[in-house]
Amino acid sequence: MAGRMCLNLLSRESSFARRGSSRDRSSSRPNSPSGLSRAGGLVEASLYYARSQSKSLSKRCFLAMPAYHFQRIEAKWRAYWERNKTFRTPDYVPGKPKLYVLDMFPYPSGEGLHVGHPEGYTATDILCRYKRMRGYNVLHPMGWDAFGLPAEQYAVRMGVHPRETTRKNIDNFRRQIQSLGFSYDWDREIDTTDPEYYRWTQWIFLKLFDTWYDPDFVWTDEAGRTIRGKGRPIAELPIPEGVDDVHSYRDARRLAYRAQAPVNWCPELGTVLANEEVIDGKSEIGGHPVVRMPLNQWMLRITAYADRLVEDLELVDWPRAIKDMQRNWVGKSEGAEVDFPLAEGNRAGGNPVARREWSATPDDGTIRVFTTRPDTLFGATYMVLAPEHALVERITTADRREAIAAYRHAASLKSDLDRTDLSRTKTGEFTGAYAINPTTREPIPIWIADYVLMGYGTGAIMAVPGHDERDFAFAIKFGLPIRRVVAASLDQADSPLGAAFVEAGIAVHSSNDSVSLNGMDTNDAKRSITAWLADRGLGRKAVNYKLRDWLFSRQRYWGEPFPILLGEDGSIRSVDETELPVLLPDLADFKPSGRPEPPLGKAVDWVRYSDSYRRETNTMPQWAGSCWYYLRYIDPHNLEAPWDKTLENQWMPVDLYVGGAEHAVLHLLYSRFWHKALYDRGLTSGPEPFHKLVNQGMILGETEYTAYRTESGKLVSADCVEDLGGGLSARIGSEQTIVHAIKVESEHVIKQGDAFVLASDGSIKVDARAHKMSKTRGNVVNPDSVVKDFGADSLRLFEMFMGPLEAVKPWSMKGVEGVYRFLGRAWRMIVAIEHEDVRLDPRVQNVEPTPLQAKITARTIAGATEDIEAMRFNTAISKLMEFVNAFTGFEIRPKSSIEAFTLLLSPFAPHLAEELWELLGHQQSLAYEPWPDYDPKHLIDETIEIPVQINGKLRGRVVVAAGLDREGIEIAARNDPRVASLLDGKTVKKAIVVPGKLVNFVVSEASPE
C-alpha cells in the first residue's frame, strides 16, 4: 500500500519536473529576482520543489500552491544582494555612526562548516542587519585564517600542496557561509595566506623587531591616560658606557628576539609549540607527547606587557570568565626575592648575613628565591632547587654526586606530562650542601626536587613546611624539620601542625636580635621583613608572572616566513621593508623532517640571500595572521600600508566581537599584545582592539540515551558503571565486569524520579545527555543538509531560538522543523495559498489596525527591539511567533502591521522577509528600510488584571482600571466573589496592595466564629 502511494507521488513529481524543465529553457533566468514573473512563479516553484525536496520532504503536499518555497526565495535574494552589492560598506558616510561587528574568522578546514560556526555568525548578522536599519554604517567582514598545521598535515597525508587544499577549503567555506545569507561585505574578504596579506604580517613583525620596552617610561596617551611603560623604537635605546657590541645589546632587548630556550618540542607534529598550545604535557592539537629541549627560537616579549594586559582588562566589556582566565594566565604574584648565602662561603669567615648591596644578579655564593610569603622566612627549614638549576653542579658534595646525577638524569627524561600527571608524591635528593637562613642564621639543607620548576621565579625556593602544602608533604616524606611561624591567634603559637597552615594569621616564633615579627598580622609581617631584608641588601619586593615570553617560531612549511636574515657571523638583520613580502618558496617536499630543522631549509636558493646572509627558515605560528586581521578589514586593499590611519581611527575599536571561548587565552591575549605594541608605536589609535566580547556557547549533538550491557548481554543500571581509564566496567555484587554502551531510542525511556530508566525495566537507569559533536561519535550536523531540507532562514532561526547565545545547548532536528513551521505560518499569514500564483492574501488590507491589533503590533516591535539590543534572540523570536499566532486569527490583517512584522523578521530570516517585502509592493531591498516604530500609548493598557492572594496563595483575579489607586484595588479585590467568600468570617490582619501588581490579604488562620 505504501509502495503504491510512493509510486503515485513519484510519477506526479516527475511530470511536474518535466513541465518545469521545458519552461525553464524558455524563461531566461530562473533565479532572477527581478524577473519574478507572477505567472511563472508556480512552475518555477514546483520545479524547485520536485527537484530538490523530493528526497527529504517528498510526502509533503504541494497542491496548495504556492507554499513557502525557501529554495527559490533564498537563491533569488542571495543573487540580488550579490548583484546589487547591498552590503558593501562605504569607508565613511556623513551623519551615520559607525559600528564594527566582527566574527572570529574561521580556519577553513577540510571538514567544512559545522553548525557551531553559524551560531555566532547568525547572531552578529542579526545585529548588523538591525543596526543598518537603525541608521548605522556597519562594518561586518569575513575572511580566512588559513595558515597552520592542519592544512599542512592534510596536505602531507594527501600529497597535495597546502596552497591547493587551502584554496579548495576556502572556496567550500565561502560557499557554505554565503548560502546562509550573511550580510558580509565580501569586497573586504581577506586570507592570511595571501602574500598581499602576510606581507603586512611580516611588516608588523619588523615593527616588533624594531621595538624595545622601556618599563619606566611615563607617558600620556591621546585619551589622557597616564601609562607607565612603552614600546619604543630600538634606535632610542640608551647604550650604556662600556658596551662594545651594540648589535647584541640591542638584539637582546627587542620585542622580537632570538634566544636559546628550552622549548616544547613535539616530535609527532615535527614542531615546537607555545606554552599555551601544550595541555597536560601534550599538544593541544592531536594530543601528542611533548618533550622539553633547548633550541634557538624566536620569542616575542609579551611579558613586558604583562601588567598592562591585566590592567587594561578594566577598559573592555568582556565576560568575567574570560577576564579571569587572562588574569590567571598572566598570573601576577607579588612577594619578595630573598638571597640565601651558601654555608660553604661562610668557611672563609665573616658574617654570612652582613649588610651589603643588593645585586641585580646573585653571585656564586648565593641562592636567590622568590616567595609570596616573606613573612614565613623564619620557618624556612630547607631549600629546594629545580633539578636543572645552574648551581646544583657546583654545590653538590662528593658523597651526594652520584645520587644527584641520577635524579637529574631521571628528571630530564620525564616529560612535563610525567611531572604533573603522576600522583603528587614528592621525590628529591639532598645535595649535601647547606645555606644560611638570613633570619635565623641557621644552616639549612639544600635539596633538589622536580616539584620546583625551573621556569618559574628563580628556579629555587625556600621551603616553609609549616605553611606550604607542598613543602609540608616533602618534609614529612624526608623527615625535615617543620616549624610553626604563623598561627590563627597568639594562644595557638605552640599548637602542633598536623598539616600546613597556609592562611594568613599572626606571626609567631619570628624574631632575632634585630627584627621581630611576632604578633604582627601576615600583611604587616610581610612589609616589615621585606623592609628589613632590603635594608641589608638581602632581599627586595618583587613581582613574578606565570606568563612566559611567547615562543613565536615553528619548524613548519605552511606559515609566514620571517623577514629576517641571518649573517654568517651570527648577526641578525631585518629584510628591508621594500623587499616585502618575503614569499613562501614553492616546495615539492614540505614534509617535516622529524628533527628540529625547518622544511624551508630545503629551498636552497631561497635560503641563500647573499654571500654573507641566509634567510631565517622557521615560520610564524598560526596565531600571527589572526593577531591583526581586524585591522586589515578596515582597509583591505591598501598597497602602501597595512591600514590607513584615518580609517583606523574612524572604525576602531571593534564594537562587538563574537566567537568561541576556546580562544580566551591564546588569540585574545596575543592580539591584545600586538595591539598594544602597535599602539605604543603610534600605529593604532586605542589601547584595546575589542570593546565588547561575547562568547557563543557550544552546540552539542542531539541528546542521546545510553544503556549498558555486559558481554553476556545482561543490562546494567547506569549508576553502577564507571570508567576506569581502559574502558567501561560495572560492579555487580563484588565482581567487576566489562560493559558496553548501547544507544536507546527516546521512546523506550521514561523518567523516574530524577533519572531516566528503561520503559521495559524501571530498575535499569539510563544515561541521558548530549555530547560534543564529533566524527567518531557520528553526531555531527552538517549545515548544508539543514539548508537543503529546511532552508537557510530556518537554520538561522533555529540557531538563535535554541536558547541564550552564551549557553551550551543540544541540537534538535525537531526544533529546526518547529521554526520551519513558523516560517511557513508567517508565509501563509501574508500570502494567498488558494491561488496558483504568488499574491497577497486578500485578508491583508490597507486599513487602520484595530486597537487590539495596534497593541499587539506595538508590543511586538517594542519587545523584539529590546531583545535584539540585548542579544536575547531566542525571546525575540518567540515574540515574533506570538505575533503570527495572533494575526493568523484575524480575518482582516492591516498592511501596516504586516509590514512592521516583515521588517522585524528580516534580521532573522532575511530571504523570506525580502520576498514578503517585495510582495507587499516595495521595489527595493528592505536592508536599509527604517526599523519600525510604534506609539508608546499602545503599550499602556486601560484595564489590567490583578492577581489576588490570600496568605500568599493565588485565590482570584480582578480586572481594574490601570491607574486605580490602592483603596480602589483593595475594594475591587474584596468584592471578587471568590475572594469575598474566602475572606468571609476571617480577620484580615493586613492587606498588601501593590498598584498594578497584586493584592495580598494576610488573614489569621482560625476564623473567630
Added chain:
RNA sequence: GCGAGAGUGGCGGAAUUGGCAGACGCGCGGGACUUAGGAUCCCGUGCCGCAAGGCGUGAGGGUUCGAGUCCCUCCUCUCGCACCA
C-alpha cells in the same frame, strides 16, 4: 585542590527592581479537513486528584505579607587552571 558558571515540566528554554512559575517551541493527547496524512487548522497538556483541592523551580534552613529571584549550609553538573613557591 583553586577559579568561574549553571541546576525550572517528558525535552530546549521563558519569567524588569522579590509580586499570577512554566512565555515560545518540541513532544504528547484529542478533534477538523481528507481516499490518505509524517501537510494544514482548532483544542488540551507542570505533577497528584473523579472533584474540591493540594503540591511544585537540585536538597535543607533563613529573611519577607510574598522567594525561581535575596542570605546561610550542602549536593550535582559544565568550563577553565592545576606542584606557579
